[in-house]
Amino acid sequence: MQIIENKKQYDVVIVGSGAGGGMATKILADQGLKVAVVEAGPFFDPANPDQQTQLKWPYESPRRGAGTTRAFGEFDMAYGGWNIEGEPYNQIGETQFDWFRSRMLGGRTNHWGRISLRFGPRDFKGKDRDGLGDNWPIGYEDLKPYYDKVDKLIGVFGSKENMYNEPDGYFLPAPKPRLHELYYKKGAEKSGVKVMPSRLSILTKRINNERGICFYCSQCSRSCSVYGDFSAGSCLIFPAQKSGGQVDLYVNSMVREVEVNGEGKATGVLYINKEDRKEYRVTGKVVVLAASACSTARILLNSKSAQHPNGLGNSSDLVGKYLHDSTGSDRMAFVPELMNRKRYNEDGVGGMHLYSPWWLDNKNLDFPRGYHIEVWGGLGMPSYGSGFNPNDLNKYLGLKVGGYGNQLREDVKKFYGSVMGMSGRGESIARKENYCEIDPTTVDEFGIPVLRFNYSWSDYERKQARHMHNTFEEIIENMGGIVLGEKPGADRDYGLLNPGRIIHEVGTTRMGSDPKKSVVNEFEQLHDVNNVFIVDAGPFVSQADKNPTWTILALSWRTSEYIIQELKKQNI
Amino acid sequence: MNRRDSIRSLFLGSMAGGLALESCVTEPKQALEQKIWDYQYGRTPQEKAYDEKLLNQQFFTTSELDKIRRLGNLILPPNEAGSIEEAGVPEFIEFMAKDFPSIQTQMRGGLMWLDSHTYKTFGKNFIDCSEDEQHQVLDLIAFPDPEAKEQKQEVRFFSLVRNLVMTGYFTSEAGIKELGYQGNQPNVWDGVPEEVLKDHGMSYDESWMPKFVDQSKRNDMAAWDEEGNLIS
Numbered sequence: 001m002q003i004i005e006n007k008k009q010y011d012v013v014i015v016g017s018g019a020g021g022g023m024a025t026k027i028l029a030d031q032g033l034k035v036a037v038v039e040a041g042p043f044f045d046p047a048n049p050d051q052q053t054q055l056k057w058p059y060e061s062p063r064r065g066a067g068t069t070r071a072f073g074e075f076d077m078a079y080g081g082w083n084i085e086g087e088p089y090n091q092i093g094e095t096q097f098d099w100f101r102s103r104m105l106g107g108r109t110n111h112w113g114r115i116s117l118r119f120g121p122r123d124f125k126g127k128d129r130d131g132l133g134d135n136w137p138i139g140y141e142d143l144k145p146y147y148d149k150v151d152k153l154i155g156v157f158g159s160k161e162n163m164y165n166e167p168d169g170y171f172l173p174a175p176k177p178r179l180h181e182l183y184y185k186k187g188a189e190k191s192g193v194k195v196m197p198s199r200l201s202i203l204t205k206r207i208n209n210e211r212g213i214c215f216y217c218s219q220c221s222r223s224c225s226v227y228g229d230f231s232a233g234s235c236l237i238f239p240a241q242k243s244g245g246q247v248d249l250y251v252n253s254m255v256r257e258v259e260v261n262g263e264g265k266a267t268g269v270l271y272i273n274k275e276d277r278k279e280y281r282v283t284g285k286v287v288v289l290a291a292s293a294c295s296t297a298r299i300l301l302n303s304k305s306a307q308h309p310n311g312l313g314n315s316s317d318l319v320g321k322y323l324h325d326s327t328g329s330d331r332m333a334f335v336p337e338l339m340n341r342k343r344y345n346e347d348g349v350g351g352m353h354l355y356s357p358w359w360l361d362n363k364n365l366d367f368p369r370g371y372h373i374e375v376w377g378g379l380g381m382p383s384y385g386s387g388f389n390p391n392d393l394n395k396y397l398g399l400k401v402g403g404y405g406n407q408l409r410e411d412v413k414k415f416y417g418s419v420m421g422m423s424g425r426g427e428s429i430a431r432k433e434n435y436c437e438i439d440p441t442t443v444d445e446f447g448i449p450v451l452r453f454n455y456s457w458s459d460y461e462r463k464q465a466r467h468m469h470n471t472f473e474e475i476i477e478n479m480g481g482i483v484l485g486e487k488p489g490a491d492r493d494y495g496l497l498n499p500g501r502i503i504h505e506v507g508t509t510r511m512g513s514d515p516k517k518s519v520v521n522e523f524e525q526l527h528d529v530n531n532v533f534i535v536d537a538g539p540f541v542s543q544a545d546k547n548p549t550w551t552i553l554a555l556s557w558r559t560s561e562y563i564i565q566e567l568k569k570q571n572i
Numbered sequence: 573m574n575r576r577d578s579i580r581s582l583f584l585g586s587m588a589g590g591l592a593l594e595s596c597v598t599e600p601k602q603a604l605e606q607k608i609w610d611y612q613y614g615r616t617p618q619e620k621a622y623d624e625k626l627l628n629q630q631f632f633t634t635s636e637l638d639k640i641r642r643l644g645n646l647i648l649p650p651n652e653a654g655s656i657e658e659a660g661v662p663e664f665i666e667f668m669a670k671d672f673p674s675i676q677t678q679m680r681g682g683l684m685w686l687d688s689h690t691y692k693t694f695g696k697n698f699i700d701c702s703e704d705e706q707h708q709v710l711d712l713i714a715f716p717d718p719e720a721k722e723q724k725q726e727v728r729f730f731s732l733v734r735n736l737v738m739t740g741y742f743t744s745e746a747g748i749k750e751l752g753y754q755g756n757q758p759n760v761w762d763g764v765p766e767e768v769l770k771d772h773g774m775s776y777d778e779s780w781m782p783k784f785v786d787q788s789k790r791n792d793m794a795a796w797d798e799e800g801n802l803i804s
Binding site: 148342 | 651653667794796
């Protein structure tokens with residue numbers, strides 16, 4: 001196919017516009033560098049009325065919010081999902097890895113849970129504690145200044161708690177808990193489970209004059225039209241453009257590979273414009289990959305050349321290896337005391353107002369790593385599915401289930417807001433045997449070879465999930481609630497969700513100081529090619545019992561400063 | 573039946589189906605095309621095209637839709653709070669049958685079963701039965717056994733219709749009002765109302781109070797001291 005040349009020469013070509021790519025765009029453009037951002041999806045701005053779903057009612061849609069077109073319901077702000085037409089991926093053997101992709105400017109940051117937790121000192125040195133996995137080549141002290149800067153630039157609410165492994169930051173004040181959250185607090189504390197205000201990147205207070213303050217509609221998953229929550233487009237890329245940065249956005253542009261010159265150094269990327277289906281070349285002095293852990297691995301593995309026959313940056317043969325996601329398992333509870341609730345506006349911020357960080361010492365447990373607990377429930381906006389099985393809970397009250405007639409109206413009103421849930425999100429052990437690789441049998445609709453996955457959970461994760469359910473049940477009982485659903489047993493891996501489901505997949509280009517045992521160095525620079533950097537979650541050595549975004553942002557900032565410094569020194 | 577007969581009956585079946593479909597598109601095409609513009613909520617162009625395609629197709633026949641409307645009114649009889657018609661429930665169910673094609677056979681088959689059942693029992697179609705007779709049918713199929721491992725098809729069919737009717741109603745303007753949901757509008761959250769806390773024997777921990785937003789200062793620019801304490 002003929003390649004269409006772009007005459008413009010960039011300082012940096014960034015692939016992907018989510019948390020990592022957005023932060024790199026901001027830092028590099030603010031320093032006056034000429035930046036190209038290549039994004040596989042369309043342009044998106046949550047303030048654009050044509051794209052906005054925030055504050056829409058379910059009856060404004062013919063399907064009332066059902067998830068046919070978008071995985072988390074049609075008002076959710078992720079264009080894509082677990083399956084994207086024309087962009088397949090495959091599984092090896094019994095693997096059931098679910099891969100979530102969001103194709104749009106800002107990527108998954110437009111809909112994410114905004115849970116913004118720093119990794120703590122222990123999270124960087126897992127192997128020192130239990131001999132499993134590997135340590136990071138850096139520690140908390142290396143990232144702390146960047147976490148601090150991210151807090152101040154983007155904004156995160158929370159509270160100072162002085163816990164060693166849950167480092168405090170520069171917090172905005174936290175919102176007061178909702179009613180079911182107070183029930184949870186009571187139940188959890190009775191069992192010695194620590195409860196504290198959540199830490200979410202939502203503006204409960206003014207942080208600058210460009211972004212609005214949260215107005216408590218609970219719809220961060222729809223991306224905020226006043227930029228009151230963190231999304232990479234509205235908080236990083238647009239500000240970089242507005243402050244005069246030289247940022248060119250290439251949207252609907254699917255990157256096929258990184259190109260190299262005769263010395264094996266990167267010269268830019270080749271991408272397919274989804275609109276005209278033609279292949280284009282964009283060149284730059286530095287290439288920054290931020291396409292997401294698995295997409296970046298795919299691009300590297302598809303970038304084969306005489307200089308890099310095993311794929312770019314893959315002399316270690318580790319690109320795609322050590323793929324791991326957070327563990328996850330959920331449980332629901334019916335709280336009879338929450339029946340027939342008095343009504344008030346309980347929307348609050350998008351997500352929980354309090355949660356439980358990991359509170360135990362694994363030395364005394366039969367599994368090595370911890371988990372945190374997220375809480376959900378309340379008087380939320382009805383959506384498709386509300387009113388299903390309107391009185392199934394009657395069976396716990398000795399009343400009839402089913403029926404018809406206006407009694408059903410009363411049943412729905414009676415139970416509204418009386419069901420809540422808990423989600424455990426934990427750390428798994430990174431293993432070489434869990435990986436993604438190129439599937440030579442399949443291409444996507446752009447002719448690019450796709451990924452296939454090989455993944456299994458081990459007893460480390462299964463036993464952790466078992467512990468989650470024991471904890472959930474104890475807390476629910478303490479709350480005066482009734483546990484819903486069967487306790488998942490060994491036959492169901494104790495309720496562990498499929499890998500990929502928590503959408504925290506990391507580790508495919510892990511960092512380290514030994515080029516034989518890692519793909520990038522501590523500055524997320526490929527060991528093999530010094531002008532290629534990776535600023536998504538690929539370089540994570542281990543995914544803690546936290547959410548990865550705040551660490552992606554801090555690492556990307558640190559790497560971007562390193563790139564500027566290396567360019568100045570003319571080292572790259 | 574020999575092969576020739578079966579081919580003929582298939583042919584007749586599809587002919588009849590085609591005719592029925594033609595005749596049941598009661599709204600003029602223009603009105604259907606207009607429908608897409610009733611819905612504006614940030615869809616991508618692809619999503620909009622898909623919805624337009626579904627809105628311009630008709631799955632249920634007129635008589636099937638009449639039955640759905642009747643069932644809906646038996647499940648949720650109209651009252652002062654609202655009716656399934658005002659809530660757009662029949663249109664919603666028609667749309668969902670195209671959006672989730674996997675429910676089509678169960679819906680169509682269940683509606684057929686209703687008529688064959690009432691024909692056997694009362695000698696007429698469901699729609700022609702008296703309200704009392706219709707209640708008699710529902711009494712047979714509206715009460716799943718929560719302990720049973722599996723439910724009969726007619727019970728499952730009715731549960732599906734009931735779910736669609738209930739969710740269609742409670743996601744409508746009238747249903748949301750009746751439920752008492754008060755959000756989806758800009759506001760300032762300052763905790764659970766005092767009287768509600770009291771009713772539930774709950775309170776906010778004194779030690780937690782300094783962690784919370786002082787909503788009177790939400791517009792003041794955030795500033796911290798060197799230890800990370802908020803000072804504005």
